[in-house]
Amino acid sequence: MLACCFRRDPCGLLCMVLTYMSVSYADYVILGHILLPVYSNSIWCPLHAVVFNLLIFMVLACHLRAVCSDPGVVPLPDTAIDFSDLRSGTSRKDDRENDWTVCNRCETYRPPRAHHCRICQRCIRRMDHHCPWINNCVGEMNQKYFIQFLFYTGFASLYAIGLVVVTWLWQVTEKNESMTEEVNLHLTNAQLAHRIILLIEAVLFGLFVSIVFYDQIVSIITDETPIEQKRSKLLKDYQR
């Protein structure tokens, strides 16, 4: 299952590498440039380190589940199905339910709400969208892992923003007497650059996952995937 669900899409693979690099960088800055220099003699250092790394672990675990899980791929028939009468337009009483459709690309019947993904090259049950960040479709079977991934990424981003802002304010108000001015200035410059980059990264990722998380929740509440929302909008526009 793992091998067959892994897409060889260059964009998806690039996004996955970017995800792992961003997460690793955030962990490096939090530990090496915020917690250790600022809270080295305090209980807050191991406490924040454990909580942040726990969040990172959950982000990566949910990401891996979303990447490797079967989104709900419609199985292909063992033998080719003859659709010649459907193509020629001659009516044939189908013994399946009316909302089952035929996928011309997969050449098979697909259940209601299944859609064909051009990147996965298969029909996916209750397909939401193809997400390059997980290099997989978001469908009936892996949507919960995708939502968990968004939730923990949003939470980790918020936590990182909080740590950067709080330690920054704390450093401005507190004087660290154990360091000479020269060393302190050098560390401050290095910390400043990393903190600004981390802040930008956390704000961008945080905003992005919040928007996608909101869309996912709306999709669940209304029981309508983005593809179905587009279709019903087109249908309404057409009927006007």
Ligand SMILES: [Zn+2]
């Ligand atoms: Zn298909």
Ligand SMILES: [Zn+2]
């Ligand atoms: Zn797909």
